[in-house]
Amino acid sequence: MSSVNEAKQYIKNIEKQLVNSNTKKTIIVDCDPGIDDALALLLLAENLDKVDLKLISSCAGNTPIDITTKNIQFFAENFFNGVRIAKGSKQPLVKKNKTDASDVHGLSGLGDYVIGEQHYPCELNAVESMKDVILNSKEKVTILALGPLTNIAKLFIQYPETKENVEKIYSMIGSINGDGNITSYAEFNAYFDPESFDIVSKCDVPMVINPMELGNETRIKKEVFAKMPTETIKDNFVKVLAESINETVDPTCICLYDLNTVLALCHPEFYEFIPCDIKVFVNPEIGGKTILEQNKNGIHAYQRVVDEDKLNKYILKTLFKN
Numbered sequence: 446m447s448s449v450n451e452a453k454q455y456i457k458n459i460e461k462q463l464v465n466s467n468t469k470k471t472i473i474v475d476c477d478p479g480i481d482d483a484l485a486l487l488l489l490a491e492n493l494d495k496v497d498l499k500l501i502s503s504c505a506g507n508t509p510i511d512i513t514t515k516n517i518q519f520f521a522e523n524f525f526n527g528v529r530i531a532k533g534s535k536q537p538l539v540k541k542n543k544t545d546a547s548d549v550h551g552l553s554g555l556g557d558y559v560i561g562e563q564h565y566p567c568e569l570n571a572v573e574s575m576k577d578v579i580l581n582s583k584e585k586v587t588i589l590a591l592g593p594l595t596n597i598a599k600l601f602i603q604y605p606e607t608k609e610n611v612e613k614i615y616s617m618i619g620s621i622n623g624d625g626n627i628t629s630y631a632e633f634n635a636y637f638d639p640e641s642f643d644i645v646s647k648c649d650v651p652m653v654i655n656p657m658e659l660g661n662e663t664r665i666k667k668e669v670f671a672k673m674p675t676e677t678i679k680d681n682f683v684k685v686l687a688e689s690i691n692e693t694v695d696p697t698c699i700c701l702y703d704l705n706t707v708l709a710l711c712h713p714e715f716y717e718f719i720p721c722d723i724k725v726f727v728n729p730e731i732g733g734k735t736i737l738e739q740n741k742n743g744i745h746a747y748q749r750v751v752d753e754d755k756l757n758k759y760i761l762k763t764l765f766k767n
């Protein structure tokens with residue numbers, strides 16, 4: 446190649462880096478993998494041109510914290526090339542843990558997929574690490590929350606100055622009309638730690654809620670996984686995960702719960718965002734029940750799918766190689 450061409454290529458690369466550094470969102474992912482969390486992370490790995498991922502932290506939820514932490518160690522080593530990771534709280538903010546979702550995700554959180562011992566270092570604390578990322582970031586930071594909101598509530602309680610530098614929290618939590626999946630009135634993440642959701646929703650940081658109804662409605666039939674290739678570690682992982690989920694809404698499908706949160710940020714064209722107020726009930730009889738009431742002046746919003754066909758095609762192509 447001539448030196449003129451090399452120089453042109455060099456300038457192009459610099460320009461590309463500049464565009465990326467201007468448009469990429471600085472993000473933190475807090476999660477409790479969890480099969481749909483795992484698939485959401487894999488989908489995020491396909492969209493790293495849109496985000497600058499600074500931290501993955503674990504929260505307790507689908508399985509106990511030691512297991513969700515082991516799972517993020519596996520992700521950091523295999524799919525995110527050395528990203529910083531940190532361990533979150535063992536228990537919800539106020540009440541002791543009442544439940545988990547191992548009936549859906551398996552005791553390992555990853556269905557039938559066996560990851561073995563993990564050695565990727567995870568010595569950091571989630572709240573401290575989030576604080577460091579947020580206070581040291583020139584850009585406002587976006588948080589993707591795929592599990593209960595314990596770590597984020599603790600962050601805002603202990604370090605209220607971080608709120609200023611958080612752009613939005615995208616969160617898979619709650620339901621629009623007070624329906625549930627873990628009880629008749631509460632969605633799992635809201636039920637697990639209602640006090641944390643209540644606190645975070647009152648912090649003046651805009652939330653984009655991915656409600657339970659959206660996850661129930663956006664489903665992929667398990668039969669499509671039969672056609673999936675399994676040559677790469679990743680494809681094999683996706684196939685085993687997706688086939689082993691034990692979805693309570695419809696055992697023949699996988700619901701796209703946490704995946705819709707990653708896509709709200711990376712592919713907002715699939716959704717509309719309805720401004721709303723958030724009401725979280727914390728009284729013991731109905732703890733975790735939520736109402737998302739439309740309010741055109743509300744600082745929060747909830748997602749609704751506008752083009753389900755396009756969304757399905759994207760997921761099938763990107764994740765399930767169909």
Ligand code: BDR
Binds near residue numbers: 481507591633634660
């Ligand atoms: C939510 O609960 C968990 O089981 C899933 O990972 C998802 O975050 C769905 O209600």
Ligand code: CA
Binds near residue numbers: 476478479507591703
């Ligand atoms: Ca989750």
